[in-house]
Amino acid sequence: ESRGQGIEQLKLNVQNILSSGDRRLRMTLIEIAKPYGEPNILAEYIALQLESRVAFRRTMKKAIELAKKGNIKGIKIQIAGRLNGAEIARRPKRSI
Template identity: 40%
Template sequence: MGQKTHPFGFRLGVIRTWKSKWYEDKQYAKWLHEDLSIKEGIRDKFKHAGIADVEIERAANKAKVVIYTSRPGIIIGKGGAGVAQLKADLQKFTENELFVDIQEVRKAETNAKLVAENIATQLERRVAFRRAMKRAVQSA
């Protein structure tokens, strides 16, 4: 039997890009832990905001966090107050200057992660699993 290659790793650089876009020699472990804590903090704070993906780009002493979500209004809040609060919360994880960008996922039905979260919430609300699956397939 041959060696198995993970499909995501196989597609990187061809049709997909990396989730974190930066390079560092000496502080690699520190930045990696910062990235993981930032992503975990965002997902914990906005469990029901339909977060599809979180990308982090770094350059020198700046970090840009791009959040892809199906419901940007939950994250942005009234008058952008939610973004300011999120930026202040994320600033605790890193000493770099943070920029937060919110991108809307137009068709949530085409994103596998959002569809799976939708089915999971339906199952938690005790919806019949066949009905939840049929709704997901029909909406896609």
């Protein structure tokens, strides 16, 4: 299955769910060539990993690896709070 087919299938599924008999839904989907070069997508990835209870150091390390694959020049990550359920809140930082 090529990438274009996946987008078309997604588009059809969303249209079937959201459109009613008398209204038509028009949407444009754009495939992002390097998704982890986009800061919003990378932040969403980090948030999902932390919500899934993945260790924060592993999450930060993996996010930096993904950002390097996205050919970005640099990245700063700061996570704050009671990480991994610790009683004392921390604010670790990483950057490249």
